Amino acid sequence: MKIAVDAMGGDNAPQTIVEGVEKARDEFLDVEFILFGDRAQVDPLLHNTERITLVQADEQIEMNDEPVRAIRRKKNSSMVMAATAVKNGEADALFSCGNTGALLAAGLLLVGRIKGISRPGLVSTLPVISAENGSFNLLDSGANADGKAEQLYQYALLGKYYATSIRGIKEPRIGLLNNGTEPHKGSKLTLEAHQLIAADKSINFVGNVESRDLLNGVCDVVIADGFTGNAVLKAIEGTASSIMHLLKDTIMSSGVSGKLGALLLKSSLSQLKSKMDQSQYGGAVLLGVKAPVVKAHGASDGQTVYYTIKQIKSMIDGEMLPNFTKYFAAQQAQEAAKKEAANETAE
Known part of the structure; x- marks a missing residue:
């Protein structure tokens, strides 16, 4: 599995992000990471690049940026690039400690919501x-x-x-x-x-x-x-x-x-x-979108980043979203059948 990581999001990024990612990488041998961030800042912090790919991001979404505007205008930001990787199928999940509103917007606008879900x-x-x-x-x-x-x-x-x-x-x-x-x-x-x-x-x-x-x-x-x-x-x-x-x-x-x-x-x-x-307990999960989108606290340390990645791995291993999509589709079908039966009875 591959996890797209916003390496520049959070109060202590990119240091704590790299610490948590490397700890998770060393423990979970079946997980690969794509880190999006400023190569000049991130690269010196990496002890080795085994199962870690670093992609240059020229922009960063700040905590005081207006969420939707930032997602639409900062196409080369670490968060948008990470979300786009998930959208394009290059990664299975998105993780960030950055701007909460922007991450929610990225989840909705880029990753996309599950059909039938009103609001994740x-x-x-x-x-x-x-x-x-x-x-x-x-x-x-x-x-x-x-x-x-x-x-x-x-x-x-x-x-x-x-x-x-x-x-x-x-x-x-x-x-x-x-x-x-x-x-x-x-x-x-x-x-x-x-x-x-x-x-x-x-x-x-x-x-x-x-x-x-x-x-x-x-x-x-x-x-x-x-x-x-x-x-x-x-x-x-x-x-x-x-x-x-x-x-x-x-x-x-x-x-x-x-x-x-x-x-x-x-x-x-x-x-x-x-x-x-x-x-x-890991981060907060945006439920109702097509792939795991997980937000950890802006002040997260390396240990919190590690626990959040562990949480994401559990979601992917358990195929939570594919199973839920099928489950919710079945629920929708049942509701539609009930309404159709009720209409036929009324007629």
């Missing part, structure tokens, strides 16, 4: 603190600020298939993010989405879920519109970071007894830090 959504993986090695998926976590009920229903299907094929959960519990668990609560959007998701008996729908219960593992996949999902994602990330800093500050200011206590709890505290570390 961004799925992120977050930890569950009450279960060992537990996690849940949040979809949409920021691809579309505005949403429709039909799109949230499609996210439920996308999320179900992702959790099944990538995480190995046979019957993932799907929850709809809302301001209460009662079926009659919520906005017009969530009320309509609730009806659509609940009507599909192939989905293990647990109903509405509240944000306060997400880290306790109330469900495996949380469905939300992109605006709400992104707000929840950043609230969780910020809270986790603040708690870890507060804990460290409290220990450091508590005198000798506090520091001795922390020393005794060092192993447990390390486990807590590891559990809340999102980097081990």
